[in-house]
Each structure stands twice: as C-alpha cells, then as structure tokens.
Amino acid sequence: MKVLLIDDEDDIRKVAELSLRAVGKFETCVASGGREGMEIARAEGPDLILMDMMMPDLDGLGTLAELRRDPALAGIPVIFMTAKVQASEIEHYLSAGAIGVIKKPFDPMSLAGEVRRLLEAAEG
Amino acid sequence: MSTVLLVDSDADVRALLRSALEQQGYSVIEAAGFAEAVEELARAPIDLLVVDGGQSDGSSLEFLAQFRGSFPSTPIVLLSSFFQDLRSFRQLTDELSVSRVVYKPIEAASFAASLTWLLEANPRSQASDPQGPSQAPAPPPPDDEFEAMLALLSDEFAGRLPARLAEIEAHVQAGESERLAEAQMLAHKLRGSAGSYGFGLVGSALGVVEDLISESLERGGTLEGFTAALSEARSAALAGPRTTRQALIGTESTLAARVPTRALLVVDDDPDFLELVRAAGENLLVDVVTADSTEAALELAARRPLLAAILDVHLKRRHSFSLADRLRETPGNEGISIAFTSVDRRITTRLAASEAGASRFFEKPVCAENFAEQVQQFLSTSRSSPARVLVVDDDEDILSLYTHTLRSAGFQVSTLTAAVTLVDQLEKLSPDLLLLDINLPGISGVDVCRALRMSERWEFLPVILISADTTPETRLRAFRSGASDLIQKPVLSEELLARIRMQVERSRLLRERADRDALSGLMLRRPFLQSVGRALALSLREGRPLALVLIDLDDFKAINDTHGHLAGDDVISRFGDLLRRRFRPQDLRGRWGGEEFVLAFPGRGVEVALATTKRILEEFRALRFKGKEGSFGATFTAGVACFPESGDSINDLLRRADELLYKGKESGKNKVLGEDSIFSQVAKGEGL
Numbered sequence: 001m002k003v004l005l006i007d008d009e010d011d012i013r014k015v016a017e018l019s020l021r022a023v024g025k026f027e028t029c030v031a032s033g034g035r036e037g038m039e040i041a042r043a044e045g046p047d048l049i050l051m052d053m054m055m056p057d058l059d060g061l062g063t064l065a066e067l068r069r070d071p072a073l074a075g076i077p078v079i080f081m082t083a084k085v086q087a088s089e090i091e092h093y094l095s096a097g098a099i100g101v102i103k104k105p106f107d108p109m110s111l112a113g114e115v116r117r118l119l120e121a122a123e124g
Numbered sequence: 125m126s127t128v129l130l131v132d133s134d135a136d137v138r139a140l141l142r143s144a145l146e147q148q149g150y151s152v153i154e155a156a157g158f159a160e161a162v163e164e165l166a167r168a169p170i171d172l173l174v175v176d177g178g179q180s181d182g183s184s185l186e187f188l189a190q191f192r193g194s195f196p197s198t199p200i201v202l203l204s205s206f207f208q209d210l211r212s213f214r215q216l217t218d219e220l221s222v223s224r225v226v227y228k229p230i231e232a233a234s235f236a237a238s239l240t241w242l243l244e245a246n247p248r249s250q251a252s253d254p255q256g257p258s259q260a261p262a263p264p265p266p267d268d269e270f271e272a273m274l275a276l277l278s279d280e281f282a283g284r285l286p287a288r289l290a291e292i293e294a295h296v297q298a299g300e301s302e303r304l305a306e307a308q309m310l311a312h313k314l315r316g317s318a319g320s321y322g323f324g325l326v327g328s329a330l331g332v333v334e335d336l337i338s339e340s341l342e343r344g345g346t347l348e349g350f351t352a353a354l355s356e357a358r359s360a361a362l363a364g365p366r367t368t369r370q371a372l373i374g375t376e377s378t379l380a381a382r383v384p385t386r387a388l389l390v391v392d393d394d395p396d397f398l399e400l401v402r403a404a405g406e407n408l409l410v411d412v413v414t415a416d417s418t419e420a421a422l423e424l425a426a427r428r429p430l431l432a433a434i435l436d437v438h439l440k441r442r443h444s445f446s447l448a449d450r451l452r453e454t455p456g457n458e459g460i461s462i463a464f465t466s467v468d469r470r471i472t473t474r475l476a477a478s479e480a481g482a483s484r485f486f487e488k489p490v491c492a493e494n495f496a497e498q499v500q501q502f503l504s505t506s507r508s509s510p511a512r513v514l515v516v517d518d519d520e521d522i523l524s525l526y527t528h529t530l531r532s533a534g535f536q537v538s539t540l541t542a543a544v545t546l547v548d549q550l551e552k553l554s555p556d557l558l559l560l561d562i563n564l565p566g567i568s569g570v571d572v573c574r575a576l577r578m579s580e581r582w583e584f585l586p587v588i589l590i591s592a593d594t595t596p597e598t599r600l601r602a603f604r605s606g607a608s609d610l611i612q613k614p615v616l617s618e619e620l621l622a623r624i625r626m627q628v629e630r631s632r633l634l635r636e637r638a639d640r641d642a643l644s645g646l647m648l649r650r651p652f653l654q655s656v657g658r659a660l661a662l663s664l665r666e667g668r669p670l671a672l673v674l675i676d677l678d679d680f681k682a683i684n685d686t687h688g689h690l691a692g693d694d695v696i697s698r699f700g701d702l703l704r705r706r707f708r709p710q711d712l713r714g715r716w717g718g719e720e721f722v723l724a725f726p727g728r729g730v731e732v733a734l735a736t737t738k739r740i741l742e743e744f745r746a747l748r749f750k751g752k753e754g755s756f757g758a759t760f761t762a763g764v765a766c767f768p769e770s771g772d773s774i775n776d777l778l779r780r781a782d783e784l785l786y787k788g789k790e791s792g793k794n795k796v797l798g799e800d801s802i803f804s805q806v807a808k809g810e811g812l
Contacts, residue, residue: 011281012316014315082316108274
C-alpha cells in the first residue's frame with residue numbers, strides 16, 4: 001500500500017511520513033506541491049493520496065480536479081489535511097470527491113490509523 | 125573490552141565519537157572509508173560496527189550487505205540523517221539486521237552510553253552465531269523507533285521555532301500589507317504543524333496570531349494583542365514539546381470514528397461553574413465534557429469513556445446521588461472517580477456524597493485561583509498507577525482467593541506465606557498497602573505491625589490486619605500496634621476492596637501533601653531527590669541526557685530586611701507559581717531550601733535547559749512585588765549541569781550546578797551559567 005503525501009510544509013511532510021511508515025507500515029512517496037504531486041502520482045501510481053489543502057502552486061481542490069481529469073489517476077482515493085475544519089468546508093471537500101478530511105494539527109501516533117480507517121470506510 | 129569499528133568519512137565526527145566511546149571503556153578502531161574498513165576487519169575481530177550511512181550512492185548498503193555476509197551476528201549501528209534512512213529503514217532492519225539507526229546530529233556521550241545497553245542486550249555479540257542472518261533477532265519494536273524518531277524530530281522542530289517566530293514578528297513589524305500577508309501565511313503553517321510535534325500550545329497561540337493578522341488585513345485593525353499572543357507562543361515553545369498523547373490537540377477526522385481520550389464529565393446547571401471547570405481542564409490538558417441533566421450525563425457516558433466525573437448535588441431541584449452509580453454502570457466507566465459539588469455545607473450532604481462513592485467534595489463557591497490545582501489532585505488519584513498490595517498469609521488457599529479478588533479489581537498483588545523475609549520484600553516491592561493475617565506462624569501480624577511502625581521508612585505504610593477473632597482485646601492489640609484497619613474473617617470481598625481502596629487513597633493523598641512545600645507548592649528536597657534519582661537511572665539506561673538546574677534568589681536576605689518577611693514569602697510563593705506553570709509534566713521542580721530551588725529536565729541537554737532557565741529569569745525579573753519600602757523586583761542566579769557532561773550521579777550534577785551557580789554569583793549575579801556542552805560543536809556543524 002503506497003501513499004503519496006503532498007504538503008508544501010517540510011515539517012508536516014517529515015512527521016506525517018514518519019507516522020505513515022513507522023506506525024502504519026505504508027510505503028510513501030512525497031511531493032511539496034500540487035504540480036509536483038501530479039507528476040509523482042503518474043510516476044509512482046500510489047494507492048492513496050494524502051494532501052494539504054492550502055498550497056501555493058496548486059491547492060488541494062485544484063489537484064483533486066486535475067487527478068480526476070486523468071483517467072489513470074481518477075480512481076485514487078484522496079484525503080485532505082487542513083487546519084480549518086468548518087462543517088461547510090468539509091462538506092465542500094467531500095462533495096468534491098475526497099474520502100475524508102483530517103484536521104491539522106494531527107497526532108503523529110494516530111495519523112496512520114486515521115488514514116487506514118478512512119480508507120476502509122470508503123471501501124465499505 | 126569490546127572493540128568498536130567506527131566508519132565515517134568525517135574526521136571530526138570520528139574524533140568526537142572515539143573520545144566518547146573510549147570514555148565508556150570501548151576500544152575504538154577508525155576507518156575513513158569502506159575500503160579501509162574492510163582492511164581493518166581482516167585484521168582483528170570486532171564486537172560492534174558503527175557506520176555512517178550517509179553516502180547517497182548506495183555504497184553503504186553494499187558495504188553493509190558484504191559485512192553481514194561475513195559477520196552474521198555482529199551488531200550494526202547506522203549513523204545517518206533522517207530521510208534516507210526512513211526510506212530504507214525496513215531494508216536495513218529486516219535484511220541487514222541493523223540493530224539501531226541513529227540520526228544526526230548525534231549526542232556523542234549519550235550515544236556511547238546507549239551502546240552499552242546494545243552490547244549487553246544483544247546476544248549476537250557474545251558468541252558467533254552459526255545460524256546466520258536469517259535467524260537474527262527481530263529488529264527493535266517499531267514503537268520505540270517511532271517514539272525516538274518523533275522525539276528527535278520534535279527537538280529539531282523546537283530548534284527552528286524561535287527563528288520562525290522572529291520571522292513572523294519581523295513581517296508584522298514592517299507593517300506593509302504584503303509582509304502582513306506573509307506573516308499570516310507563516311503563522312497558519314506553524315499553527316498546523318506545531319501541534320503534531322507536541323507544541324499544541326504554540327499552535328493555539330499562533331491561531332490567535334493568525335486570526336489577529338487576518339482581521340487586521342480585512343478591516344485594517346490595530347493588531348492589539350499580537351505581542352501578547354506571540355510571547356505566549358514563545359514561552360510555550362521554550363517549555364518544550366509535550367509528548368503525552370492527550371496533550372496533542374485536535375486529532376480528528378470527520379468520517380472515521382475517532383478513538384476518544386477519556387474526558388472529565390461535569391454535570392451541573394450552573395454555567396459559571398462549568399466555565400471554571402473548562403478553564404481548569406484547559407490548564408491541565410484534560411478534555412472536559414458537560415451535561416446539565418441526569419439524562420444528558422448518562423447519554424454522554426454511554427458515548428465516550430470517562431476519566432472522572434464532577435456532579436452537582438442538586439440537579440433540577442433533585443438529588444443526583446444515584447447518578448454516581450448509574451454512571452459507573454455504563455460500559456468502560458466502571459472504576460471512575462467521582463466528586464460532588466454543592467453550596468450545601470451540611471455534613472449530612474457530604475456523607476450522602478461519600479456513600480454514593482465520591483472521593484472528593486468541592487464546596488461552592490469554589491476558589492477560582494486554586495481550583496485547577498484541586499481538580500488536578502482529584503484527577504491524579506483517579507489516574508494514578510494501580511496500587512500495589514503485598515499480602516501475607518500462611519494459608520495458600522486464602523492467599524489465592526485474596527489475590528484473585530484484588531487482581532480483578534485492578535490491584536497489583538504480591539504474596540508471602542511467612543513474615544520472615546517481609547522487610548526485604550517491602551524494600552523490593554515498595555507496596556502501597558500491606559494486608560496481613562494476624563496469626564502468622566513464628567511472628568504475629570501484630571508484632572510485624574509494631575516492628576514496621578518503628579522504622580521511619582514504614583511508619584506511614586497502610587497496614588490492614590485480618591483476624592477471625594475480633595474480641596475487644598484483639599481489636600485493641602491490633603490498633604495499639606499501629607494497624608490502619610482490622611477486617612474480620614470471613615472476609616467479604618466487597619468490604620476488603622472498599623477498605624483497601626480507602627486506605628490507599630488516603631495515604632496517597634497524604635504523601636502528595638507531605639511531599640510539597642506549603643509556600644512555593646513545589647516538591648520538597650527529599651521527594652525531589654527520589655524522583656530525580658529515578659529519572660537519572662532511566663536516563664543512564666536509555667542513554668538520554670538529563671539537565672539539572674540549581675537556582676538561588678539574589679540578595680534575598682536584603683529583600684527580607686528591607687521589605688519584611690511577608691514580602692519575602694510573597695517572592696518565594698510567586699516564584700513557585702512561575703515554576704509550576706511553565707514546564708512539561710515530567711520536568712521536576714523543587715524547593716531546595718530557603719531561597720534555593722532546583723529543577724530537573726529528563727531527556728533535555730544543556731542548551732534547552734539553559735534557554736528555558738534564562739526565559740524563566742526574564743519572566744521573574746518582570747514581576748513586581750509590594751514591600752514596606754514600595755514596589756520592588758527580584759532576580760536569581762542559576763547553574764545548569766547535565767548528565768552526561770557533568771557526571772553520572774546526582775551528587776556530581778548537584779556539585780557542578782552549585783559550582784556554576786557560585787561562579788554566576790561571583791560574576792555579578794542575575795544570570796544563568798551552563799555546563800560546556802561537548803555536543804554543541806557537532807550539533808552546530810551537522811544540522812539536517
């Protein structure tokens with residue numbers, strides 16, 4: 001199970017990758033922005049994408065839309081991470097096609113578990 | 125003597141590690157590269173390989189594989205920077221049986237100390253292993269690795285925080301809207317990441333900063349409160365990361381059910397009281413949930429596990445005593461502690477509360493100032509580790525019956541069939557309570573009890589005697605010997621548990637009170653020494669640093685003489701407040717005596733302890749006190765010592781801290797002096 005982690009913040013990438021790998025036993029690949037994320041997604045074919053909402057070049061929703069336009073990538077489940085979690089926003093993200101939203105700051109100990117649960121819930 | 129082969133291309137790192145390893149009694153062979161290492165290996169056997177894995181071209185993996193092939197059982201420690209190794213962590217541990225991956229910058233001395241453990245714990249170093257690498261012991265559990273890596277990341281993050289906060293400040297001070305927008309972005313980013321590194325309070329302070337800036341950008345406001353919020357972020361940053369899970373704020377996702385932390389339930393219809401408890405909860409990093417009726421409370425209790433509950437005696441004009449039992453009947457909440465609160469001061473009300481199983485009663489109106497502390501005390505009894513009970517009875521059947529009863533109620537139980545070795549066992553187990561049959565062969569329970577009461581160590585240990593015979597004479601004998609309680613045989617398990625719980629709770633409470641200095645609220649010297657002794661033993665075992673700080677208030681005698689002793693007491697008490705509020709829960713703070721204070725930071729090196737103490741000095745300087753001669757300020761001088769640089773015993777650390785303190789006093793007071801850190805050069809030269 002390979003997770004692509006997209007966040008422009010180095011600190012978040014480090015701690016999230018640690019959690020995903022050491023706790024969740026996921027394989028990971030990382031990108032520091034939406035555009036780079038698209039390239040890596042094409043190259044690596046991840047099973048799941050975990051990404052920040054607010055990024056300078058292409059934000060989370062923008063990246064999601066691009067992913068959906070590419071038939072090879074359209075099926076990859078996406079989870080957003082964001083510091084602003086208002087009900088209306090979450091609904092907006094979910095209706096855009098994300099399978100879940102994880103609030104920042106996250107607990108590194110349970111991040112991987114949250115990701116797995118969201119994934120399992122989405123797969124039914 | 126164990127021989128370590130050290131492979132690193134950096135001569136400075138080699139020299140540093142060599143000196144630290146040699147201090148630990150290892151013989152060290154150096155190699156600057158892999159070819160040289162192979163030569164060395166051909167020359168003499170080694171017990172441990174320490175190798176820098178930083179070569180990005182994969183040559184280190186190649187070398188390790190080759191080494192493993194020839195030496196299937198010699199432990200390997202890999203030094204490297206973070207990312208590469210995380211990627212290849214699996215390969216390293218699974219295929220090459222790397223025992224440990226250590227991330228740079230390395231604290232040389234603690235690293236060297238940790239190897240001792242590795243060599244002892246790792247049987248592969250003792251003899252050659254004929255079975256080859258596939259039979260090698262499993263790599264260390266991922267949780268330890270994870271915790272260690274997380275701690276490392278957190279420390280690095282902490283190191284970057286001051287500069288980041290300064291950057292935000294600089295942007296804001298520039299005042300242009302572009303710079304403000306930049307500051308907002310930075311605050312937003314940090315707000316999102318700080319909590320994940322254990323800096324939840326920094327995150328929340330930055331949330332305020334972000335909101336202030338965005339308001340100012342939208343409406344052109346004045347940014348009032350910015351400085352305060354930023355300085356809050358700064359002091360939270362200095363307080364260091366909180367690694368306990370409950371301190372990490374706001375972990376939740378919206379679809380998956382989150383596993384909730386246990387919460388403090390407050391049932392009351394008085395909004396002011398609810399507000400007070402919420403504030404206390406925030407202070408103590410405890411989730412607080414509230415309900416204003418019995419039904420709402422039960423519904424909450426059914427939905428999430430509770431830590432404890434505080435119930436108002438009167439809810440909607442009806443008594444709420446029965447709610448205590450009903451809460452304890454909800455799944456997962458069987459053993460929770462319950463407190464009642466009321467304006468009703470009658471003893472009958474308290475009695476009813478106690479009969480309902482409450483362990484605390486908060487009298488209303490509660491005093492806002494120390495309410496958080498009262499709540500903490502209440503919670504600490506409910507959160508404390510399981511009590512240890514030592515049972516002595518010569519009847520094995522009865523022993524196993526008590527053991528069963530106590531274990532199923534969550535106690536830790538040890539047993540003895542005779543009192544002969546009792547004192548040794550007490551020393552070894554240090555139980556919270558002793559349960560003793562009154563008729564033991566050889567020496568009677570009564571005599572045991574009397575003997576224990578004669579030693580200072582066991583003077584206050586709760587002792588419960590059990591006897592079939594409860595004639596007045598026996599009862600008198602029992603209580604005269606100093607027994608805390610006497611239970612009649614045959615023993616009802618409910619009664620046994622109730623009496624044991626009561627004794628344990630009282631004695632823990634008393635101990636906690638007795639351990640604290642009344643004026644400053646800090647630990648007294650002896651309990652401090654005990655706690656720091658335990659912390660230091662752990663540090664030695666794990667090869668983690670521990671910093672110890674001695675603080676002496678400057679010119680305290682002059683303060684007393686000029687402003688009166690009441691003013692002096694006020695200085696001590698407010699300094700105690702400052703120390704109590706500022707640190708991680710695991711940091712130890714004590715009043716050493718008079719105007720002397722002592723702090724210990726487990727897991728922290730000199731730099732962090734130095735910065736923290738300097739920050740405390742700044743805060744302390746800013747305080748104003750009222751005295752006979754008007755308002756005045758005070759300062760202190762402090763010395764910071766550290767394991768391993770200053771030594772490995774408490775006495776070494778105290779002596780060194782005292783020396784530095786003295787040096788500080790000699791050179792003008794009002795300052796903090798620290799031990800020279802032998803790591804500082806490495807840390808500076810080798811940032812990731």
